[in-house]
Amino acid sequence: MTAAIAEAYSNITPAVPDWLNKGDNAWQLTAATLVSLQSMPGLVILYGSIVKKKWAVNSAFMALYAFAASLILWVLVCYRMAFGDKLLPFWGKGAPALGQSYLIRRARLPATEHLHSNGTVETPATEPFYPMASMVYFEFTFAAITLILLAGGVLGRMNIKAWMAFVPLWLIFSYTVGAFSLWGGGFLYQWGVIDYSGGYVIHLSSGIAGFVAAYLVGPRLKSDRERFPPNNVLLMLAGAGLLWMGWSGFNGGSPYAANLAASMAVLNTNVCAATSLLVWTCLDVAFFGKPSVIGAVQGMITGLVCITPGAGLVQGWAAVVMGILSGSIPWFSMMILHKKSTLLQQVDDTLAVFHTHAVAGLLGGILTGLLAEPTLCGLILPVKNSRGAFYGHGGGVQLLKQLVGALFVIGWNIVSTTAILLVIRLFIPLRMPDEELIIGDDAAHGEEAYALWGDGEKYDPTKHGLPNADETTPTRLTNGARGVTIQL
Template sequence: MAAEQIAYTVKEFAPAVPGWLNKGDNAWQMTASTLVGIQSMPGLVILYASIVKKKWAVNSAFMALYAFAAVLICWVLLCYRMAFGDELLPFWGKGAPALGQKYLLGRAKVPESKHRGYNDVDDITEPLYPMATLVYFQFTFAAITLILLAGSVLGRMNIRAWMAFVPLWLIFSYTVGAFSLWGGGFLYHWGVIDYSGGYVIHLSSGIAGLTAAYWVGPRLKCDRERFPPNNVLLMLAGAGLLWMGWSGFNGGAPYAANIDASIAVLNTNVCAATSLLIWTSLDVVFFGKPSVVGAVQGMMTGLACITPGAGLVQSWAAIVMGMLSGSIPWVSMMVLHKKCSLLQKA
């Protein structure tokens, strides 16, 4: 009996199993990280390669593949601690490597240093898993942000220009938004809530993509007039990976395997399904037939819409959000786009 107690004590306090480690939370967070990673690679790699014209397929896929690898190296060498480390400026953290064993095996902490939160109350989350898990989870968010941005310049940007753009935008743009909202910056102090990246990821990549598309310039007129996907089945496969991976995207945001994660996963799928059905219904009503590309677009707008509040809203609200995300973007793309000369040049 005494021998069993000694063995249990040694196991409990061994370096591989510290007392604060919750194996369930750690397993879920690593699973969520993998799901988000699958959204990018192979999800968006396949989606981008198949949704563009055949002549752009390889370049589009490689842009996503390169971004995934480049972001990871930049993230562990410098950018993680710029986004979540000690404060350098109200909108930026102090850059430093996140590679040391002592650092990575310590208990995770968000924000990493002590900050005063909303209403001047200490507000630090300490998940029950090591920093290595958190660093990788946040990397997958950073990577998909760049890859989503790439969607705005498919068929426009040279791969060499993209290779230079990725680390520069990550360092000088993404880390600013991440630190300001999630890392203890000025928006964090103001009490701004971004559940899982509606601002840090989707808003930033959307605005950056629009800006990049404007400065890079429009595609050729013949390409703008007809832009069919080169492989519809692969497009659906990529879209499916993106949708299923979003369960990790929003389900991992609470940093634990808890009830918030459960409701976030359900709301994510409810909103995406509603948005897809609304978009498809509008296609049938106004054009007489459904569109596979339209269904994918509706799915993506629904996923983006629910992200800022996936674990915060009730499920009936997720349906309402899906109705809005399936209709408002449809009007902007199918009606306003045809009437606005500026949008037609994009």
Template structure:
């Protein structure tokens, strides 16, 4: 039996000399795992963790963002994040659609690292797979950032305003962070460490979500007072997809199926498990009951915290980071939040500020302390990088981590504010009072479940509920409904 052309060594045009099939397979699997974190992971989690009347709207915000980012990404945003340098913090916008671009070997052109004397310290990043795999992998990271940000805005943002917000924020905020820290921008060359997105994704989404929540305004008073999840078991299903998908999130960032990716996946699970257990124990100690939602939040803070240093710290350090990520964000959410006028004023629906901004900053800072020199040499372009606990230049590394975080925070506050103010000139950022009262049926004409009242709908003119059958019979007989 003849062997298919694609497997005949390098005799096929589809198998270039530079292609490593193992690396390419792992990169595409990693990208798919990250994509599944969003679709269906966060779609399910968001649709389940909110009040029943917002299930459809919350899930759709995630679904829309996932689709919209894809088109923006391949049309202009990929090269703004990973292409040729335009500014020290921004790449040149151009499409990533042509076959010549997509089938050539992947490269990040601005990543060549130089010593101060001009000699090359580390060559340009050129993974052994095509640009198509790189574009795919980086796109799902961009998409999940917008979806995480949406968690701050559930239950009240005008869906049409959200449809404008997604491409604007991707273009003027996400691409800045991605190029600055990953694509060869000034923070990358200075040596700020962000292994897989603690700053680019989590700190930025947490700060931007909190800022946008300020400008959009709060949910209705009734929703803020009581906002129970409509399906806890489905929420756990979404959370499970998020956890397992993180193997691709952190394991794919060495751009290779190498020993560093294996360590990153192991550390990810260690930190997440530790954080979940610490958060749960704190709930039991102070509130006498283990909260399932609390356990999910602890899981998320652990995943977020390990992300900036996943392949750079030892296993014991991952446990330390898990203890910190299970306790410090718990403290800011349960104690500080209730005592802060600003945090009380801004309605951050899912507490994204605590679970992503606080945990992302914590992860970046602890990476600056715990990054192990041998592991740093496996991944980082700056030679002799190390955390503060390992002496030498480690103290400087911790300072770099703080400065990098301040840049991400500052840029996202300013950019998100401008974007919200521009959109507000065109349309309201917040839903109407009628939509806030009714929920999904008013916004989408659809409901998540037809269980309560067998699919009854709300009539705002009569301030009551009616079924489609009742309405049909009333119209046919000319009867006025008294509901």
């Protein structure tokens, strides 16, 4: 048996080259699948359930479309813009990632070689022990979820045709810039800004871009802003659960190997999320007298977002500290500051992505600059002797780097998102007309989520199997069951 196991892991064949580590490849494909499940079906379910009934189909479809459209554009040009050869300090050279000769070679991020100031190599380019195909798909799942998170700011009114145009343009001109700059070997990567798994590339960018898009698209109907209850709280929790569990792949796959950093990241991710959820819930009880299920989900999300930029780089106690702060600071910005800020109230950010992703992502990046542990940093970071300010010996410089990196991501997303939407607006209205907003899914897609009567509709027995009845006829069906009007 021992000999058979040894042969299984050492046998060299055309399908198993000598550089392939089966364990790393298996984990990377698993991690990619977990991140995919966060979007499909996780956020599809979450979005379709957390909105008002008349927007369930439209919200779910926006996520579905973004996932599919992102994948095709990713393999056509965007992967290599984000992780290929350097074109500009913040952008890679776009090219297809579809040919077998490219996809079955050993994965390599060519621009990630890090040099000392004298030009000698400090850290060689990243070369995981699995094929490029695994890398291309894993990184795609991050690109897709970024766009889906961004969509949370404009649910319930954005013209679906405008969204269909926005997705590819934002992926090209915004996401790839952040990804190359911080992960692919760009200037922030080379300088040593830490973004372990996307606190800046994904969450800060989606939160800022979502907020800008919410402002430019315009608000929902006044009636929708005033009353926008979730149409299915239990299904919303199912989507949130997929999001939480999938985050183990999100952060656990980011070291590009099944190594020590991956194990630390998975544990820290779950610890921070649980702590944040509990703190948010306790604050809801303390200030509003009862725990909110939606609030608990928001606290879970802010914890997951906050730990992401430092998941594999901080100690367990630091993950608890980050959870306490991510459960309280975004809570304060959403529940207290938002109500006092004229600017925040003017922008109709449907799912509060500014608070749950921009605020929490920025918070996580700053805390990483404070709490990144030197030994853990030495396991995977390209800049040797990196450390948070808490650990002294130059750690204050790391905090400065984190702030500068955040400012670049914020500035680029404000400019790029604004430009993209202004161009689209020349050809397609960004917001659905009011008469369609009153109707919702049926106007946008000709489909509705549930075969129920609600939202003020009257039960008409002549339309439901009782041809001789009028509106005054009791709604008793032939099997004895009563027709019920359900108000959602």
